[in-house]
Amino acid sequence: MTPEIGHFALALALAMAIVQSVLPILGAARGNILWMQSAKWSSLGQVFFTSIAFFALLQAFVTSDFTVKNVVENSHSLKPMLFKIAGTWGSHEGSLLLWVLILTVFGAAVSVFGANIPDSLKARTLSVQAWISVGFITFMLFTSNPFDRVFPPPIDGQDLNPLLQDVGLAMHPPLLYIGYVGFSIVFSFAVAALIEGRVDAAWARWVRPWTLAAWLSLTAGIALGSWWAYYELGWGGWWFWDPVENVSFMPWLMGTALLHSAIVTEKRDAFKSWTILLAILTFSLSLLGTFIVRSGLLTSVHAFAVDPERGLYILGLLAVSIGGSLALFAWRAPVMEPGGIFKPISREAGLLINNLLLATATGIVLFGTLYPLFYEALTGGQKLSVGPPFFNAAFIPIMLPLVFVMGIGPFLSWKRADLPGALQRLRFVAVLAVLATLAIWYIVRGGPVLGYLSILLAIWLFVATLKEWTVRIKLFDVPFAESRRRAANLPRSTYGMTLAHAGLAVAMFGFIGSSVWKTEEIVFVKPGSEIEIAGFNVTFEGLERVRGPNYVADQGRLTVIQDGEFVTELFPESRYYPVAESNTTESAIRSTMAGDLYASIARPASEEAGAGGTLTLRILYEPLVNFIWIGSAMLVLGGGLSLSDRRLRVGAPRRGSEKKISNASKVPAE
């Protein structure tokens, strides 16, 4: 019965979304306050009924109700409870339901927390948000219904990929989706502003917390996903320029540009078109990502052509939403009043360069992701892959100048800046960065010039960011107590920026260290075999059969010795899941700040090897890789700090709200 209640609740949510997509926006056009405010209740209703649907599906997964087709296809009675729960959003249908749930939560959040947003803008925004709801709920109900039933039910389910049985993954899609879908509300704000023909400082300020919230959860989602690939997939890397990764990275790049562009709109009333366009494009890229991942286009263009129902539906949604919003942009953007002017050397100019470089970088990733798909479609099935060499060659040269500008930008003032003055202040930073790089070169030796250049820029960014902070608190210029007082008085959003910029520098150390100075050995080993890698002496001691809750594993034992001293033992596993009849690799990692020693084992396909047989051992040393996770955490924390800034949350000073109350009392109540 519960699955049917979920199904019915979803139909109610769709009906509410349909009403909400018409009534409030008409109300805004006709100045009808009743219609405008009806959006509040329908948006709350959507969350309520979508939640019922979501929990109904969750219940079916938890109790292994195999009368629900989705549970049959994505779960199994023997699966650990945590992964039964994660199965709810592990499937195509379930993940769409989660997508819609998050979409409606963002809509409701605007109606609950957006007390300071004017009625008309709020009504239009919520109507646009409801259009997206209608699109996705109908997509779900008519092509991918999570509540399709099977009767009589099969005896047991068909499991979920054991690779996906990981805590990191259980949390990954929800976080990624909060980011993806969070940008929907920014999109809705942008479209609403276009319809209203009004983008100003206040608008930018209302939108900013939503952009920040979406951006920081997308950042966390991408970092978690990468962490998962590194620890669980056993591929010995954290980023593969894989299409699924790229489609989450593109909205991140655009979203980052949007975040910065919105600041200019808020402070200087400029970059209005940029901000609106970036808001539209960021969410469009989220939609494109959903389309590419969900349509089956990635597996094979051919497979997509055979069963194109789902893909065509999303493609239609894409065409309508992206095409429609861009057409609206082309029509309405010229109406917006031009904003504040600025000189070529100014904070605005710095942020303009930021926008341009990030947009270009996004274009490169987009090209590299779509090119193989077009190629396969046009050549009638010939596959081609665009791999790391392309991205490294095209993407990195764009990012390095960006990092350079990032160091200077915060020192520039708005409107007209004093570049020589800023460079004067950064003189010591530059000298320090060069010296530190030389010192690193002296210790490490070897490696490409690009690697050292990247290190130089990472140090530059880190030190420049710290320097900017010390300038703000006048460290060493005034008595220490005065500096401390200044530090305490700095707004949280300033600390957010400092932390995030420094976080990027820290993560860069990790990116560079673990890709440029990575060492790898793949060897056949027998018990007693020894391998030398990055100054470690690794001995393969032997193999043992061990049992897990739902798998059996061959566990290898490795002894690691450095400079004649015992360091650690490593136990990489090769697991077999009997229910799913599949194998996974569980790598063993010794993690330190200096770097990770990473080992994984596999049976050679040709050899029938029991205990004592020959195995393939893959052993890697990844210097500084933990800096990536620390840097990512700093980015997320920085975003969070900025979001918690009271000025942003309130949106407008108190005096406004007093006035509002006195105004409200003049309006006759119904």
Next chain:
Amino acid sequence: MIWLFFVLLSLMALSLMVLPLRTKLQPSAVPEDTTPAVLLDQLKEVKRDLERNIISEVEAKAAEQEIKRRILMQARKSSSRSTTTNTGGRVGVILGAVFVPLFAVGYYMTMGSPEIEGLAFADRASERQEAAQIADLSSQLYDRLISDPDGGPSEGWMLLGQTYSRMGRFEDAAAAFKVVSERPEADSGVFSMLAEALIYAEQGVVTPAAEAAIDRAMSINPDNPASVYYKALALSQKGESSRGYELLIARLNTADGFYPWMESLLVEANRIGAEIGKPQLSLADFAPMVNAPGPTTEDVANAQEMSDDDRQAFILSMVARLANRLEEEPGDLDGWMRLGNAYSVLGQTGAAIAAYERAEALTANAGAEDPRTQAIDDALSRLRP
């Protein structure tokens, strides 16, 4: 029970949607109020920046002037903008609110499956046990058959195949039927079952192996309804839909009464017929007596509202109507059987026997395998003292 939940959810949705009518309308801060506030805040920020020495005195002055100018512009704009709000439109809200449950129910009536109960894995222990038993028995049977030096009796293999089919193990079922199909005694039925298992194993696709089995079944007995059915399916999958359609219609036409298999053939004929633009057919086109006029829905509805006496009289009149019709059309075998049944329910044993005897006389030309012959014999032996 489930509809109670739906009513409850619908009511909740409805009341949420009409809530705007109940709440006091308070227009929140309109843009004209908040934009200057944001700008004032920026003005303070410029002062803060100046204190922190991030910008120079001159820059601060310029920034302040610019922000002030913008505040003025904003003020001018807001006076020109009208701030009238109207608060009518209750009808729109009510219509929207009513639409929500109506739409959901309309959608659910076509797409939902309210008849399927939820079934938690933990509550299905007995079913699992049963399935395990069947699996166990079938594997025992398989062991016995495979270890039989004579290859095992054909009935055993057929039973095994049918069991596997019911368990959804179509490939195993096909293997079991295959054993029998290679024996001399294999009849048309064996080949059509083999074909069926092969087709199910391939998710409904007629493979060459399945088609070979169908053709063997057809060559042994061209009237075997199952082989006709699958031959038509094979033809339609090869793009020869009209040939398949004709095959099905021909077989339906040769039926001399109603048989249960006719329904499946008819469904398939209509499916193929829809592809090639043939009109939809009903059972009555092939077995007319099945749809002989009985009580209409109106009659039944009337009967339910009557008192017991009235109902008795009504039923008697219906029976009399049927008896009169049969006097005019004495060749209606099914009609006589219905009449006999009606009399026996009413307790008029003599009349019932007489009606069944009229039916029995008609079975002479119906053939011995007609299931109705048996039914009439059973009824007569029950009614006769």
